[in-house]
Amino acid sequence: MIQETKFGKRVMATGNPIFDSEGNIKRVVCNSRDITELLTLKEQLKEIEAQVERYRSELLELRENVTDIPGLITKSEVMKRTVNLIHKLGKVDSTVLIQGQFNGQRS
Structure with missing residues (x-):
C-alpha cells in the first residue's frame, strides 16, 4: 500500500x-519505505x-530540410526535394545517377 504523509512524503x-x-x-x-524520491525521479525520467x-x-525534420551541399544552390522546391533525397541515399551504399537539365542561369 502506498500512503502519503502529512508532510507530502510518499511511503510504501x-x-x-x-x-505458527x-x-x-x-x-x-x-x-515502510520512503519512495518520494523514486517517484520524483520516475516522473523526471518520463519528462526527459x-x-x-x-x-x-525535430532533428529528423531538420535533417530532411537540409540542403547544405557546398557549391550547390537550390531555389526550387523540386531541387530541394532532390537534395533531401540525396541526403537519404547518402546513407545507402549504392551508386546513384541524377539527370536533369541545366537552364544556364547562375545565382
Whole structure:
C-alpha cells in the first residue's frame, strides 16, 4: 500500500504475516519505505524521455530540410526535394545517377 504523509512524503508500506505450526498468524512484519524520491525521479525520467523524443523528431525534420551541399544552390522546391533525397541515399551504399537539365542561369 502506498500512503502519503502529512508532510507530502510518499511511503510504501508492506506487511508479511508469520504463521505458527498450526497456521495461525503469530506476527506481522511491517516495512515502510520512503519512495518520494523514486517517484520524483520516475516522473523526471518520463519528462526527459518525452523531451528526447521531441528533439529526435525535430532533428529528423531538420535533417530532411537540409540542403547544405557546398557549391550547390537550390531555389526550387523540386531541387530541394532532390537534395533531401540525396541526403537519404547518402546513407545507402549504392551508386546513384541524377539527370536533369541545366537552364544556364547562375545565382
